[in-house]
Amino acid sequence: MNTLLFALRGAPAAQTSGPEFYVAFWMVVALTAYAFLGTADFGGGLWDLFATGPRADEWRRLIARAMGPVWEPNHVWLLFAVVLLFSGFPTVFSTLSVALFLPLHLVLLGIVLRGAAFVFRSYGPFDSTVGRVWASVFGAASIMTPFLLGVSLGAVSSGAIRVVGGAVQADLVRAMLSPFSLLVGLLTLMLGAYVAAVYLTLEGEGRVREDFRRLALWAGLTVAVLAAVLLPLMQRAVPWLAANLLHPRSLPLLLAGALSAALSAWALWTRRFHLARFTAVAEVITLFWGWSLAQFPYLVYPDLTLFNAAAPPRTLDFMLRIIPWGLAILLPSLFLLFRVFKGENPAVPEGRPPDGGNQEGRRSGPTV
Amino acid sequence: MSNLLAARFQMAFSLGFHMIFAALGVGMPLLLLIAEGLWLRTRRPHYLKLAKTWGKATGLTFAIGAVSGTALSFELGLLWPAFMGFAGIAVGPAFTVEGFAFFTEAIFIGLYLYGWKRLSPLAHWLTGIPVAIAGAASSVLVVAADAWMQNPLGADLLKANPAAVDPAGILFGNPTWPIMAIHSTLATYAATAFAVAGVYAWGALRGKKDAVRRSALRIVLVVGTLAAALMPITGDRSAKYAARFQPAKLAAMESQFQTEKGAPLRIGGWPDPETGEVRYAIELPKGLSFLAFGDFNAEVKGLDQFPRQDWPNVPVTHVSFQLMVAAGILMLAAVAWYWYVAWKRRGRELDNDLLLRILIGASPLGFLALETGWIVTEVGRQPWILYNVMRTSEAVTPNPHVLSTLVGFVALYLLLGLTLVWLLRRLSHEEAGLEAYGEGAAS
DSSP, X not given: OHHHHHHTTTSOGGGGTSHHHHHHHHHHHHHHHIIIIIHHHHHHHHHHHTOOXXXXXXXXXXXXXXXXXXXXXXXXXXHHHHHHHHHHOHHHHHHHHHHTHHHHHHHHHHHHHHHHHHHHHHHSOTTSHHHHHXXXXXXXXXXXXXXXXXXXXXXXXXXXXXXXXXXXXXXXXXXXXXXXXXXXXXXXXHHHHHHHHHHHHHHOOHHHHHHHHHHHHHHHHHHHHHHHHHHHHHHHHOHHHHHXXXXXXXXXXXXXXXXXXXXXXXXXXXXXXXXXXXXHHHHHHHHHHHHHHHHTTEEETTTEETTTSOOOHHHHHHHHHHHHHHHHHHHHHHHHHHHHHHSSOOOOSOOSSTTOSSOOOOXXXXXX | OOHHHHXXXXXXXXXXXXXXXXXXXXXXXXXXXXXXXXXXXXXXXXXXXXXXXXXXXXXXXXXHHXXXXXXXXXXXXXXXXXXXXXXHHHHHHHHHHHHHHHHHHHXXXXXXXXXXXXXXXXXXXXXXXXXXXXXXXXXXXXXXXXXXXXXXXXXXXXXHOGGGOOHHHHHHTOTTHHHXXXXXXXXXXXXXXXXXXXXXXXXHHXXXXXXXXXXXXXXXXXXXXXXXXXXXXXXXXXXXXXXHHOHHHHHHHTTOOSOEETOOEEESOEEETXXXXXXXXXXXXXXXXXXXXXXXXXXXXXXXXXXXXXXXXHHHHHHHHHHHHHHHHHHHHHHHHHHHHHHHTTTOXXXXXXXXXXXXXXXXXXXXXXXXXXXXXXHTTTTEEETTTEEHHHHSOOOTTHHHHHHHHHHHHHHHXXXXXXXXXXXXXXXXXXXXXXXTOOO
16 A cells, blocks of 8 residues: 555645545455456456367366366456445446446356356366357357456546536447557457466466466467557557556556566466466556556546545445455455465365266366 | 336346346355255265255356346446436445455355365365355345335435435435345245255155155255245235335235225235226235234325326236235245145155145245245335435436347346256256265265
8 A cells, every 4th residue: 555655646645545545446456356367267268269289178177177166256356346336436337337338238248158158068068069059158258258348448548438517428439449449458358368378387287287388478479569559559549548657656567567577478488387477467466556557546537537426435434444344254265265276285186066067177286 | 118118127137037046045055054064963975965966056056146146236337327326325335245245155155166175074064154144144235225225214315415424324224124134035045945845846756755855855945944934924024114114115015096094905806007996806804904004994005195107017016916925825835734744744755746746836936926026126116216216217328229238138148047957957966976075085
């Protein structure tokens, strides 16, 4: 928090100490967690869809096993951010709901299909026609959803969603289909694909691990190219955001993100997989925080800010009192979950559902 | 179809679908805890079979509940932006707390479903406890938001001076909340129990009369009996609150068109809002006055006290209410028959085919009661989204494409429902391996 306040030192003190600022802070925390956990699950879906070669089935099983116990909690971070948004900034929620009516419905379609297809496939017969159809649905929905979420993030900054005299006026084409928004969508998708492949190097072993190392390197390269195109494009399309990103309050985070990305790629190259995972997570976090700070104080540029769209202080205070209690239950529970399924653990058979389905997965070694 | 009607249908369909899985998400964890607890105590293998098979079913249904619930959190705003813009600060706290409960449930259900071989037996059983508690807590908290829509305490202040509103006070200090929350949560247990009982009765009727089926029926019907026995009490209290806080809803539930002292209780029948008559109903003299106010001669407000444009849809509310009550009574009758047969036959109740047929017939009644009860609550609240404060028509999205999204959602959920039924039918106890936990259980 102190670092954050330090980073915001340009802003008047009153702006960074009010309850709306802290509710927004928690919202960004939830979205950050979603960015490096939830998008990785989508990335898993992408690799599932594009699994090719002699070990395609092994990839798919590895992805299913890695996602199984954690995808639902990972997904709740998004729900949590939405709830914070409509409680803390109701005007923003209703504005986006009106402006992005169709795209958000498509996001919902993706969310519902992705989750449903994943369980249908894990519990159903893996090799039947129905299983294959749901597997494709799982992959397709895993691509559509993060892409559209990224495009929506771009739309929020695009300036094409306006609130004039209390009425929402949206130019959906400019908001969603501008090169800028589309590129943000692609970047979101590929970042997810990158972190997913990096995580999977630690879940698999032997040749499968090498496969995911290779995929991660390609995805990382794509991310770098997309980011390199995005920055100059941004200066033309959304100059205010580009200027903020290069402002001293965001720039250090942006640079840290770039450094983490480079380090992560190097670690992958040299097969330091733990370091690669750590730096990949750092990359997503620093880039997301850099972006969030650049966005400050706008929630929907240029009409809705943290301050003019916030709920009254008593609602915000109530939420701020509740959140620490909630986290006191949540964080130890999450720790337990990841410790049991992702941490050091004696080699035990599948973390699949109890005798789930009729797929005969390979025994996995210690995952870490 | 008008935009408003399409939006109402989309909301109704999405919620009605989600509710099935939400109810199972509350009810199934309790059944799992009981079955696995009995296994730990007795080490009789059929309890383990039950826990494992129910666990698989829960894994499937919980995921559908989770994603359809996420969809709903968006749909609240997508369909009713003006409502969420106005009331988000009031209902938000309920969803914030509920968010944590749901999060906890999702984490521990992951541990429970995938942790059979990674946790010790006791630890595994213990992970089920937060699932059951958080599931029930979610239900109670979501109902807080709905109860506030029925009885929007402090909404005038919210309109005049939002900054002065105490959100937790108006939300959790609402007198209608506790009884609505208990009634709805009991309904989820009843719905789960009766649905599961039907599955086992069906199996037994086809010759599978083993210890697995017998224990399964015993466990679920203990839960079902408790829920079904308590629900008339909470239901009676809920109706009394409706009489006090939402007289137009009570009048629609009972088709009380005219204000009257000593109003009769109408059982069944079809109301005609144009003529104000109820055809084919059985009337119990002064019954409604007594049930609503505890006084046979109390005055019950009729719909004539309200302008016509403020009436809910009377036939839908009335018929749903009748169905809910009938389902509740039939559930009680079914469990009473079950316990009678079990006592009479000294535990050989599976040999009584009539009983099995009754249980199969009673199988959907819990869900019928849950859905119709919810229809009574929400359709009976119309034309208000926020009772007496904001009309549903004022809240609806200006976007003209609701009909398309409605069609899309109906198609999507039908597809999911069909696939799910197909997968659930494939689950069987014979498949559930007996190796439990980490103890020498390499597969």
